[in-house]
Amino acid sequence: MEHPSLQKSIIALGPWLETAAGQYVLAWEQSRLDELTADIFGFNALQIGLPQVNALQANRMPHKWLSNGVFPNPGTAQPDAAPGDAGPAILTVSVVHDFAELPFASQSLDLVVLPHVLEFAAEPHQVLREVERVLIPEGRLIVCGFNPASLWGARQVVGRLSGAHFLPLDGEFIRISRMKDWLKLLNMEVDRGHFGCYAPPCTTDAWLKRYAFMEKAGDRWWPYLGAVYMMQAIKRVKGMRLIGPAWKHRPVVAAGAVPVTNRAEL
Numbered sequence: 001m002e003h004p005s006l007q008k009s010i011i012a013l014g015p016w017l018e019t020a021a022g023q024y025v026l027a028w029e030q031s032r033l034d035e036l037t038a039d040i041f042g043f044n045a046l047q048i049g050l051p052q053v054n055a056l057q058a059n060r061m062p063h064k065w066l067s068n069g070v071f072p073n074p075g076t077a078q079p080d081a082a083p084g085d086a087g088p089a090i091l092t093v094s095v096v097h098d099f100a101e102l103p104f105a106s107q108s109l110d111l112v113v114l115p116h117v118l119e120f121a122a123e124p125h126q127v128l129r130e131v132e133r134v135l136i137p138e139g140r141l142i143v144c145g146f147n148p149a150s151l152w153g154a155r156q157v158v159g160r161l162s163g164a165h166f167l168p169l170d171g172e173f174i175r176i177s178r179m180k181d182w183l184k185l186l187n188m189e190v191d192r193g194h195f196g197c198y199a200p201p202c203t204t205d206a207w208l209k210r211y212a213f214m215e216k217a218g219d220r221w222w223p224y225l226g227a228v229y230m231m232q233a234i235k236r237v238k239g240m241r242l243i244g245p246a247w248k249h250r251p252v253v254a255a256g257a258v259p260v261t262n263r264a265e266l
Contacts, residue, residue, distance in 0.1 A: 013116060016168050017052050020205040025228055026053055028196040029115065029144055032230050034058035036192065040140050042110025046102075048131075050115040055142070061110065067102075100126040104134040115144040118179075119171045125182065132186040137237040141188060144230050146173045147195065152227035155201040166201045176229060188233040195219075195226030 016022050030053050037045075037059040044063045047055040056064045100123050112131050118124040131141055146167060147153060153173060159165030167173075180190055198218030199211035218226060 013050070013120060013168050013171070014052075020203060020208055021166075021201065023205075024199070024208050025197055028228060029053055029230065032194050032196065033113070033115075033142070033144075036142055036194075036230070036232055037111065037113070040111050042136075042139075044109045045111040045113075046104070046109050046134075047113045047115070048102075048127075049117045050144075053115055055113040055115060056111075059111065100130060102130045102134050106133050107136045107139075109134045109139060110136055111140045111142070113142045113144075116146070116171075118143065119145055119173055120168075124172075124174070128182055128186060132188065132235060135235045137235060139235045140191075141183075141233045141235070142230065143179065143233070144228065145179070146171065147224075147226055147229045148173045148175055150225050150227045152197070152201045166203075176224070176231075179231060183231075183233050187236045187238065189236050190231060190233050192232040194230045195223055195228070196230075197227035198222070198225065199227075201227075 017026060033053065033055045034057065037056060040059060040061075042061050045056050045059055045061045045065070047064075047066045049068055051066055051068055056066075100121070112135060114127070114131065118127060121127050135141065146156075148156075152167060155166045156173070159167075160169070176193075183190060195218070196215070198214040199208050202208050202211070
């Protein structure tokens, strides 16, 4: 039986991503994900949910997986994606599981990407705890989400009152400050953050293109009001320190002390 959180995420977000606004968001997220993941090194990377975007296509780790709740065609088995394959624009699902219970050993993954998963998960805290468990020390987490403090967020509030919502109705969009608090409780240190999609909440591609100039203007003048944010965090482990090469150091002589070889014989 499928987990309720998976059903809600797939049913609510999937059709919306096919709209003009959804394609606008996917294009921005794909570009940013390519930039962020290109320089993250390791052996094992996992993208959870949202197969419409290939979050790991620019990453060079040898083993990469996409996990989801259901296959594109229910009841039809899909072949597993071979680790390291570039794959098509829409990734092949290679792992099917409950998002709140990841089927990976503790401290086994170098990178995990959560594109809009926490907003639609029934237990977002449990999802984050599982991600923290499977990440190695100094492992990376990338979270994508809709920004409530934006024109799109305001439009969604009005839509909830009028019944004409703009974004998926079932999503619980998380504030940046709240997300940082959740990550801090799990010893996840925010390393980078990006905002994007500054155009007003338009429903047609023509109008979205007319406001394309707002991308550069938004990054410069109102960077925290983008409709979408992307956050990268690093798992920190208390009491751990990196061990470098054991360089040989000359013994330290206490101040005022005279080496034995330089002492005059009495």
